[in-house]
Amino acid sequence: xxxxxxxxxxxxxxxxxxxxxxxxxxxxxxxxxxxxxxxxxxxxxxxxxxxxxxxxxxxxxxxxxxxxxxxxxxxxxxxxxxxxxxxxxxxxxxxxxxxxxxxxxxxxxxxxxxxxxxxxxxxxxxxxxxxxxxxxxxxxxxxxxxxxxxxxxxxxxxxxxxxxxxxxxxxxxxxxxxxxxxxxxxxxxxxxxxxxxxxxxxxxxxxxxxxxxxxxxxxxxxxxxxxxxxxxxxxxxxxxxxxxxxxxxxxxxxxxxxxxxxxxxxxxxxxxxxxxxxxxxxxxxxxxxxxxxxxxxxxxxxxxxxxxxxxxxxxxxxxxxxxxxxxxxxxxxxxxxxxxxxxxxxxxxxxxxxxxxxxxxxxxxxxxxxxxxxxxxxxxxxxxxxxxxxxxxxxxxxxxxxxxxxxxxxxxxxxxxxxxxxxxxxxxxxxxxxxxxxxxxxxxxxxxxxxxxxxxxxxxxxxxxxxxxxxxxxxxxxxxxxxxxxxxxxxxxxxxxxxxxxxxxxxxxxxxxxxxxxxxxxxxxxxxxxxxxxxxxxxxxxxxxxxxxxxxxxxxxxxxxxxxxxxxxxxxxxxxxxxxxxxxxxxxxxxxxxxxxxxxxxxxxxxxxxxxxxxxxxxxxxxxxxxxxxxxxx
Ligand code: AHR
Numbered sequence: 001x002x003x004x005x006x007x008x009x010x011x012x013x014x015x016x017x018x019x020x021x022x023x024x025x026x027x028x029x030x031x032x033x034x035x036x037x038x039x040x041x042x043x044x045x046x047x048x049x050x051x052x053x054x055x056x057x058x059x060x061x062x063x064x065x066x067x068x069x070x071x072x073x074x075x076x077x078x079x080x081x082x083x084x085x086x087x088x089x090x091x092x093x094x095x096x097x098x099x100x101x102x103x104x105x106x107x108x109x110x111x112x113x114x115x116x117x118x119x120x121x122x123x124x125x126x127x128x129x130x131x132x133x134x135x136x137x138x139x140x141x142x143x144x145x146x147x148x149x150x151x152x153x154x155x156x157x158x159x160x161x162x163x164x165x166x167x168x169x170x171x172x173x174x175x176x177x178x179x180x181x182x183x184x185x186x187x188x189x190x191x192x193x194x195x196x197x198x199x200x201x202x203x204x205x206x207x208x209x210x211x212x213x214x215x216x217x218x219x220x221x222x223x224x225x226x227x228x229x230x231x232x233x234x235x236x237x238x239x240x241x242x243x244x245x246x247x248x249x250x251x252x253x254x255x256x257x258x259x260x261x262x263x264x265x266x267x268x269x270x271x272x273x274x275x276x277x278x279x280x281x282x283x284x285x286x287x288x289x290x291x292x293x294x295x296x297x298x299x300x301x302x303x304x305x306x307x308x309x310x311x312x313x314x315x316x317x318x319x320x321x322x323x324x325x326x327x328x329x330x331x332x333x334x335x336x337x338x339x340x341x342x343x344x345x346x347x348x349x350x351x352x353x354x355x356x357x358x359x360x361x362x363x364x365x366x367x368x369x370x371x372x373x374x375x376x377x378x379x380x381x382x383x384x385x386x387x388x389x390x391x392x393x394x395x396x397x398x399x400x401x402x403x404x405x406x407x408x409x410x411x412x413x414x415x416x417x418x419x420x421x422x423x424x425x426x427x428x429x430x431x432x433x434x435x436x437x438x439x440x441x442x443x444x445x446x447x448x449x450x451x452x453x454x455x456x457x458x459x460x461x462x463x464x465x466x467x468x469x470x471x472x473x474x475x476x477x478x479x480x481x482x483x484x485x486x487x488x489x490x491x492x493x494x495x496x497x498x499x500x501x502x503x504x505x506x507x508x509x510x511x512x513x514x515x516x517x518x519x520x521x522x523x524x525x526x527x528x529x530x531x532x533x534x535x536x537x538x539x540x541x542x543x544x545x546x547x548x549x550x551x552x553x554x555x556x557x558x559x560x561x562x563x564x565x566x567x568x569x570x571x572x573x574x575x576x577x578x579x580x581x582x583x584x585x586x587x588x589x590x591x592x593x594x595x596x597x598x599x600x601x602x603x604x605x606x607x608x609x610x611x612x613x614x615x616x617x618x619x620x621x622x623x624x625x626x627x628x629x630x631x632x633x634x
Pocket of ligand 1: 353
């Protein structure tokens with residue numbers, strides 16, 4: 001017997017309650033969301049020809065008989081440091097191949113825009129042929145460019161794919177003899193999200209859009225901090241013309257949990273302007289996080305001296321101006337010149353990702369003072385360290401409380417059991433203290449080290465159970481997001497992840513379905529739901545939360561049954577007469593080890609049907625291991 005009280009609790013569920021956390025990990029940006037298909041388009045990787053090959057008929061050697069490409073540095077100190085000089089010998093069919101990000105996904109009949117910058121140096125390079133090929137070398141689409149100028153000139157051409165292929169490559173063959181300089185060789189599908197030129201992969205953005213996220217946190221994660229301070233994320237280097245954005249080795253260019261990805265760099269084609277634009281498209285509050293002058297896991301990393309902190313603080317102030325300043329301010333002008341004179345209406349800014357201890361607090365205070373002095377309306381999100389248990393966590397929480405911090409970002413990657421056992425985590429949090437951003441969390445099943453299989457139903461169901469506790473505590477918990485957001489099946493460093501993709505397709509995991517059910521059924525006001533006067537935090541394997549949506553005039557009850565048996569639950573509604581027909585949505589699977597996959601992307605997906613409310617009560621049979629939402633009009 002559960003009791004839902006329709007009386008106003010006076011507690012609002014924030015529109016930001018369920019959002020998304022984006023980090024360029026697992027090839028999530030370059031090779032993922034960012035639709036560029038050429039790897040190392042501007043020859044800036046540590047090895048300038050990484051991703052490119054110059055094959056011979058003998059595959060193991062360069063074809064320097066027909067020609068050779070070498071990297072050349074621009075004079076001066078530009079952000080785009082290199083280009084290549086291609087020397088073509090006597091019309092011998094010199095070839096350059098780009099392998100893409102673990103191949104290139106092309107769809108039959110779809111068109112792709114090819115771009116390059118070229119400058120003819122000597123002789124006469126007459127024509128550049130561009131072809132999609134598969135691994136046997138079969139041509140799957142082609143076009144060409146006729147270079148004409150001895151000055152740097154941009155050329156474009158379009159290819160249409162003759163066949164769908166997940167691992168295509170681009171083959172560039174040169175006709176003529178002589179030398180030609182090339183840079184910014186780029187390839188995008190015509191059909192990007194909203195048809196934008198420097199665009200995003202439509203299928204992936206669609207998955208995000210379907211979630212109706214309340215906020216978009218970007219750009220990470222650890223990449224905000226960098227392994228060293230020099231390699232921290234610097235947003236100013238990610239805006240303006242794409243060819244001027246300085247490339248950076250990705251902090252996840254490493255072996256972490258899974259595979260080695262030595263070719264992981266950030267082109268910043270997806271930079272801060274694009275993140276703000278995406279937030280706007282999704283109707284999500286933009287939530288940028290900036291470096292606070294502490295490199296990743298600083299006890300083994302780097303800490304900026306206090307007297308050198310100013311540029312970091314200035315970056316935060318300038319970012320607010322970039323987002324919200326008038327077009328007459330220096331950074332507002334940059335935004336406007338990028339095509340967005342309107343303000344982005346930034347409300348939140350994060351200071352530091354996962355930092356802790358006195359070093360963090362000391363630096364945080366400087367940021368807080370400067371931001372609040374200039375922009376008192378901006379809400380600051382502060383960090384609390386990686387896992388919410390150590391001394392530093394308690395210390396940070398206490399210190400931040402003393403400073404009247406507004407929102408604290410907590411991160412936890414724990415076992416499914418932990419999530420089931422901690423649904424009451426926030427019941428005891430001080431209602432007058434800082435608000436909570438559960439900024440990174442995911443249930444990690446033990447002993448599965450297989451990428452997508454870690455996104456199993458047990459993990460997702462345990463998160464659903466835990467999330468009842470987030471929602472029941474909407475008074476303190478204002479923002480939440482699963483992490484990481486996405487992963488390329490052939491190039492990931494971390495699992496589980498919410499969305500998996502390859503070069504052609506993407507799918508939402510069971511965990512995604514849980515997040516989506518919460519986010520699209522959040523309501524505006526919390527209601528009390530109890531059993532024998534107590535909240536349901538796992539007693540008898542049951543978890544519950546209830547809300548109403550004042551605009552839609554609906555009551556939404558979320559019930560999680562983590563028992564392997566079905567349970568009959570009587571839901572008593574008191575406070576107001578309710579109409580009798582409602583919708584019941586059920587997410588479940590027969591086995592806890594089940595999950596979605598490229599082969600069965602919707603194996604675990606919500607099932608909706610009508611249900612009848614018998615006056616003021618209804619009996620619901622909750623399926624074993626299930627997440628159920630009841631929704632009805634009031
Ligand atoms: O989400 C993966 C990583 O986990 C993030 O980069 C970091 O913030 C956390 O430790």
